[in-house]
Structure formats: structure tokens, C-alpha cells
Amino acid sequence: MVRVRKIWLVTAWSLCIIITAVTAYLVMLYGLKLGPVKSKEWLSTVLAAIGGETFISDPAKIIFFSIILTMAFQRKYEVDTHGVEYLQAIRFKVRSDRKYIEDLLQRRRHPMYAPILPEIRQEMLRKQNTRRNWLYFIDFIASALFVVVISIIINRLWSSHYYTNNQVKKLITASHQPDVGVIDFYNIRDTSDMEKYLEYTIMYSLYNTRWYNDKEISEMQNGNSTHDPLYWTEDCAKRMLGLPKLRQLRTKTRKCRNILKQEAMCLPKLSEKYKDTDVYGVGWTPAHWTEVIRNNSPWQYTQDLSSFIFRLYRLYGKSGKMYERGGYLTTLGPKRRQADLTLADLRENYWQDARTRVVFLELTLYNANKNLFSQVTLTVEYMITGSTLLNARITSVQHTMIFIVWLIIFLSYLVFYFCRCFFLINLQGFFGYLSSTSNVLRLLIIITGFLTVVIYILCYFNIRSYLELFQKQGTDSYFDFDDLTFYFLTLKICLSVLLCLAIVRMLVLFRFGKSITMYYYAFVISIQWIVWLMLLLVLCIVALHLISYFLNTYLIYDVPRIVEKYRKVMQHYNPPEYEYHTAKLFILVKVISLSVFTLLLITLFMYYTKTARY
Numbered sequence: 001m002v003r004v005r006k007i008w009l010v011t012a013w014s015l016c017i018i019i020t021a022v023t024a025y026l027v028m029l030y031g032l033k034l035g036p037v038k039s040k041e042w043l044s045t046v047l048a049a050i051g052g053e054t055f056i057s058d059p060a061k062i063i064f065f066s067i068i069l070t071m072a073f074q075r076k077y078e079v080d081t082h083g084v085e086y087l088q089a090i091r092f093k094v095r096s097d098r099k100y101i102e103d104l105l106q107r108r109r110h111p112m113y114a115p116i117l118p119e120i121r122q123e124m125l126r127k128q129n130t131r132r133n134w135l136y137f138i139d140f141i142a143s144a145l146f147v148v149v150i151s152i153i154i155n156r157l158w159s160s161h162y163y164t165n166n167q168v169k170k171l172i173t174a175s176h177q178p179d180v181g182v183i184d185f186y187n188i189r190d191t192s193d194m195e196k197y198l199e200y201t202i203m204y205s206l207y208n209t210r211w212y213n214d215k216e217i218s219e220m221q222n223g224n225s226t227h228d229p230l231y232w233t234e235d236c237a238k239r240m241l242g243l244p245k246l247r248q249l250r251t252k253t254r255k256c257r258n259i260l261k262q263e264a265m266c267l268p269k270l271s272e273k274y275k276d277t278d279v280y281g282v283g284w285t286p287a288h289w290t291e292v293i294r295n296n297s298p299w300q301y302t303q304d305l306s307s308f309i310f311r312l313y314r315l316y317g318k319s320g321k322m323y324e325r326g327g328y329l330t331t332l333g334p335k336r337r338q339a340d341l342t343l344a345d346l347r348e349n350y351w352q353d354a355r356t357r358v359v360f361l362e363l364t365l366y367n368a369n370k371n372l373f374s375q376v377t378l379t380v381e382y383m384i385t386g387s388t389l390l391n392a393r394i395t396s397v398q399h400t401m402i403f404i405v406w407l408i409i410f411l412s413y414l415v416f417y418f419c420r421c422f423f424l425i426n427l428q429g430f431f432g433y434l435s436s437t438s439n440v441l442r443l444l445i446i447i448t449g450f451l452t453v454v455i456y457i458l459c460y461f462n463i464r465s466y467l468e469l470f471q472k473q474g475t476d477s478y479f480d481f482d483d484l485t486f487y488f489l490t491l492k493i494c495l496s497v498l499l500c501l502a503i504v505r506m507l508v509l510f511r512f513g514k515s516i517t518m519y520y521y522a523f524v525i526s527i528q529w530i531v532w533l534m535l536l537l538v539l540c541i542v543a544l545h546l547i548s549y550f551l552n553t554y555l556i557y558d559v560p561r562i563v564e565k566y567r568k569v570m571q572h573y574n575p576p577e578y579e580y581h582t583a584k585l586f587i588l589v590k591v592i593s594l595s596v597f598t599l600l601l602i603t604l605f606m607y608y609t610k611t612a613r614y
Contacts (some may be wrong), residue, residue: 010085048268063422139420140509146413146445147502153406154495161372166396168374171235172390175201185378189388191352194359194380198246199343202361206240207336237367238374242470242479244339244363246298246346247329250276250355258477268359269384277301283349298330314490315360317381318389323358331478357382364479371399375481397485399463406477407456417442448501452494459487526608533601534605540593545571 031039053442107113116124173185182200183193232239251274256266280299281287287299304326315323330346334338346352351358361378374396381389421442425433433439467486470477524531 031205066422066426075462077429088420136509140506142413143502143506143509147499147506148407149406149413150495150499150502153410154492154499156406157492157495159398161370161374161396162369163369164372164374165396167235168238168376168394168396169207169392171233171238172202172376172378172394175204185392186381186390188390191356194352195343195347198361199340199347202244203336203339203343205234206244206363208234208236227376233365237369238365239368241366241373241578242477243331243334244361245329245331245478246361247302247327248352248356248359249323249327251357252276253355267354267384276355284353296513298328298346300328302326302329314375314377314390314393314395315379316393317358317379318391319381319383321381323360323379325482327360334476365480373397373484375400375485395481397483397488407453410449411453414446414453417446417449421446432509436480438505438508441501441508445498445501445505448494450497451497452491455487455491455494459491462487522605522608522611526604529604529608533597533604537597540597544590544593 031042034042175184182204183196185201186196188194240412249270251268251270253265254268254274256264279287279301282299284299304324313322314326317323328351330342332342359380359382361376363376365374365376366372367374374394377388377393377395379391379393381391407560415604421433424439434443463484479480537589
């Protein structure tokens with residue numbers, strides 16, 4: 001028992017009370033200086049910080065220090081078997097004086113130190129093994145159900161929205177006004193076709209002015225509506241968010257030699273070495289960067305500021321090359337007239353020319369009926385061979401991703417794993433716990449699981465905050481779908497990693513590695529028989545070929561197919577009796593030989609697997 005002087009106890013408590021009172025007084029004075037509004041904001045921030053420290057930070061510290069302490073203080077024996085850990089027993093120092101030895105021997109004569117009978121010890125070991133097997137079984141069932149829960153969440157999250165995406169693809173790529181000479185997206189062959197597609201097909205698809213009953217949208221809407229009617233698409237089911245973005249990547253010319261001209265200038269394929277990033281004037285005329293003052297200039301290269309490669313998954317072209325988000329870009333207007341003027345200006349000044357290697361059209365549509373965002377990415381690649389590769393990719397994301405029931409089950413499994421992990425760490429010690437592969441996988445699942453929950457919360461609030469910010473900026477700006485879905489893609493990656501870890505741990509609990517080891521040794525000790533059986537199989541196949549050749553019959557390795565072929569021949573051709581019996585004999589020999597070979601292979605595999613098990 002530790003004794004503390006009363007004077008020190010009174011001094012410590014007095015100092016704590018004085019410091020607390022002075023601090024509270026200074027806080028009140030500072031709050032009066034800020035005013036009522038800022039004081040409330042400051043107090044709410046302080047209370048939130050105190051709550052976070054009480055419920056998050058302090059429990060995390062306690063758990064961390066408890067894990068550290070369990071690494072230093074472990075039990076020296078097993079409760080069920082009284083097995084002593086020899087490493088700690090070696091470090092234990094016994095006193096060498098006579099009095100201590102006599103006292104120790106006197107205590108050891110007590111009946112409680114008598115050796116355990118073999119029968120009792122065997123019974124204790126049997127109970128311990130039974131309990132361990134049941135725990136493994138429960139852990140395996142929980143792991144299997146956890147895999148099912150993750151798969152269901154991934155299925156809900158990975159919903160491809162096939163029918164919606166297919167409708168959007170038809171809306172964007174197909175021509176809706178064939179009388180005016182429009183062109184389908186998949187019929188584009190050169191830059192002139194691309195210009196026709198942009199000026200006609202896209203305009204009619206995105207800037208619709210009439211409903212299904214051929215009345216003007218403005219006549220059908222409420223007078224108090226602030227929506228721009230020209231933002232509705234051709235099917236009157238979706239609205240365009242923000243402005244469509246049109247951009248291209250170009251190459252520089254390089255010197256090359258050919259049979260026509262020794263000092264010819266060639267157009268290379270797109271690469272980092274020959275990528276064009278210069279600043280131009282209208283019509284690709286040389287210009288200094290200070291002369292280009294317009295932010296939305298299609299003649300000025302815009303650098304890609306994204307540092308996350310996984311955000312570029314939608315920018316894969318048909319050629320298999322992944323492109324960047326930068327380039328020479330411009331946005332089309334929110335109204336049909338503005339968009340037509342922009343496209344006409346680009347066409348008249350030859351914005352697309354021989355040096356253009358790839359053109360992107362990117363826009364976002366919102367389906368109000370399904371509360372769904374659809375990102376449209378059209379990629380047109382102009383190859384140096386003269387061909388054109390076209391790719392249309394539609395990616396849809398639900399506005400609200402709420403899985404209340406499955407999230408509760410998911411969190412329940414994580415809490416169960418965490419409690420189990422904490423119990424075993426306290427029982428075995430931290431390093432002893434990490435010595436097992438199954439325990440390491442459980443710890444990784446816990447960390448990845450809680451990280452996934454945090455990313456899910458960030459994803460939910462990121463979508464809400466971005467939509468609020470976009471509404472404040474107005475519709476005359478580009479809707480950045482990549483910023484909207486950044487945490488969504490991160491959530492997909494974390495769930496995929498979590499699913500892989502859960503499956504691996506389930507296989508470990510299923511003793512999958514032990515089965516692989518057993519089959520490996522069965523293969524090693526039966527390698528001679530395998531070689532002989534392979535030779536026998538080759539001889540059997542050669543013999544069947546020879547028999548089929550001499551009997552002039554069919555050689556089909558699938559027995560049902562050879563029987564079916566045989567029946568068809570019998571229906572159209574009436575052979576002599578000896579040919580009929582010959583064909584039946586051949587089928588019988590084939591079936592018997594394959595059956596014997598299969599039975600022999602299975603028997604040898606079972607025998608050597610049983611041998612390898614021991």
C-alpha cells in the first residue's frame with residue numbers, strides 16, 4: 001500500500017481547483033470580448049472538441065496503452081493446462097539463500113501443488129480442444145456471413161444501372177433528327193463528321209424545347225419556376241447539370257525521312273514527348289501567353305491538376321490508352337444559341353485539324369425520377385493510320401447511398417471482431433497475437449472496416465457539400481463529376497480490399513492451406529504413377545484413332561455426342577449386320593476404357609491423398 005502525505009494531497013487538489021477557477025474566469029472574460037454570436041460559435045466548438053476527446057480520443061488512448069501494456073505483462077501459464085512459458089520461466093531468478101529454499105519446499109508440500117492425474121489432464125485437454133473447435137466454427141460462420149454482408153453492400157453500391165445507362169447512351173449517340181442530315185456517333189470517320197455530330201446530334205439531344213405533347217416547355221411549367229427549359233434532354237426525363245466540356249489533345253510535328261521527301265514533317269502518335277502544350281491564338285496561330293486573356297479559350301492548354309490516377313478510369317479510349325483530364329478545352333453555352341455560336345466558331349477556325357489526336361465530350365445528366373447522376377464521356381481517337389476509334393462511356397451514381405440495415409449489420413460484425421481481437425491480445429500479448437496469420441488478417445479486417453465506414457461518411461457529406469456549392473455557383477459552370485465521386489471511388493477500393501481480406505481469412509479458417517499442402521505432397525509421392533497414367537492415356541488415344549480408322553467410324557471424345565451421331569447414322573443408313581455390331585463394339589470399348597481410366601485415376605488420388613494426410 002502506498003502512503004501519501006496529507007500536505008501533498010491538499011496541495012495538489014488546491015492547485016487543481018485554483019487553476020480550474022482562474023481558467024474559467026479568463027474564458028468568460030474572453031467570451032464577453034467576442035460578443036454573443038461568436039461566443040455561441042466558440043462554445044459550440046469547445047463542447048464539440050470536449051465531446052470528441054471524451055468519446056473518441058480518450059477511449060483510443062486507453063485502448064492503445066492497454067495494448068502496449070499487454071505486450072509487457074503476460075500470463076506465465078495457461079489456465080487449463082498449467083503449461084509454463086519457458087522463456088519467462090528462464091528469466092525468472094530464484095533466490096539462493098537457505099531460508100527461502102526451505103520456505104519454498106514447505107509450500108510445495110501443499111496438496112494444491114500435487115501433480116495432475118493423467119486422466120484429469122486428458123479431460124482438460126479434451127475440453128480445451130472442444131472449446132477451441134467451437135470457437136473456430138463460430139468464427140468461420142461469422143466470417144462467411146461477413147463476406148455475404150460485404151458482397152450485398154458491394155452489389156448495392158456497384159449497381160451498374162444498365163437500363164438507365166443504355167437509354168442515356170442511345171440518347172447521346174443516336175441521331176434524333178434524320179431530316180437535317182445529322183450523323184450517329186458510331187458513324188464518325190473524320191473531323192468533319194465529328195463537327196456535324198456536335199452541331200446537330202448533340203444539340204438536338206441536350207437542348208430540347210418541347211414536351212411529349214409537342215407543347216413548349218415554358219407553357220407547361222409554373223410561372224414561378226426558375227429552371228431553364230433548354231436544359232431538358234430529348235426524352236424529357238433528364239436535365240443537364242452545368243455546361244458540357246469539349247476538349248482535345250494534340251501533337252507536335254516532327255522531322256522524319258521518307259521516300260517522298262528527305263526533310264519531311266510527320267505527325268507522330270500521342271505521347272509525352274510529342275504532346276502539344278503551347279499557347280496559340282485563334283486558328284492555331286502563334287501567340288504569347290500574355291495575349292491569351294480569356295479563361296475559357298479553346299486555344300490555350302489547361303494543365304491537369306489531378307494527382308489521383310484512379311479518377312481517370314473513365315478516360316480509357318478504345319485503343320486501351322488512358323488519357324489525362326487536361327488539354328485544349330472549352331465549355332458550350334447553357335442555351336442552344338450560345339452553344340451553336342461556340343461550335344460554329346470552332347469549326348470556322350479549324351479547331352480540329354490533322355494534329356488532333358483525341359477529342360473528348362464530357363457532361364453530366366441528372367435523372368430526377370431516379371435521383372441519379374450520369375456522367376457521359378465520349379472519346380474520339382484519330383489514329384496515325386487514318387482510322388477513328390470511338391468509345392462512349394456512361395457512369396451513373398445514386399445521389400443518396402443509404403444502406404441502414406446492412407450498415408448496422410456491418411458495424412455489428414466489426415464490433416464483434418474488435419472485441420474478439422482485444423480479448424485475444426489481452427490473453428496472448430500483442431506479439432503473440434501477431435504470430436498467427438488468422439489473427440493478423442482479423443486485425444487488418446478491423447482496420448480496413450473502420451476506415452471504410454469513415455470513407456462512407458465522408459462520401460455522403462462530400463456529395464451533399466459539392467451539390468450545395470454547385471447550386472451557389474450557378475449552372476453556368478462545369479459540373480465536375482470526378483470531384484463528386486472521389487470518395488465514392490475510394491469507398492469502392494476499400495470495400496474490394498475488405499472483401500479480399502475477409503475471403504482469405506475465411507479460407508484460412510477453413511484450413512484451405514492445409515488442404516493445398518496435402519494435395520501437394522499427394523502429387524509429389526504419386527508423380528511416377530501420374531507419368532505412367534499419362535503414357536497410358538496417350539496410348540489409349542492412339543489406339544482409339546487406329547480403331548476408328550480401320551472401322552471407318554466416328555472418333556468423338558464425348559460419349560453422348562458419339563451416341564447421338566451413331567443414332568443419326570442409323571436413321572439414314574441401313575448398314576449390314578457386321579457393321580452394326582462393329583459400331584456398337586467400338587462405342588462399348590470407348591466407354592469402358594474411359595471409365596476404367598477415370599476410376600483408376602480417382603482411386604490412386606484418394607489413396608495417395610490419404611497417405612499424404614499422415
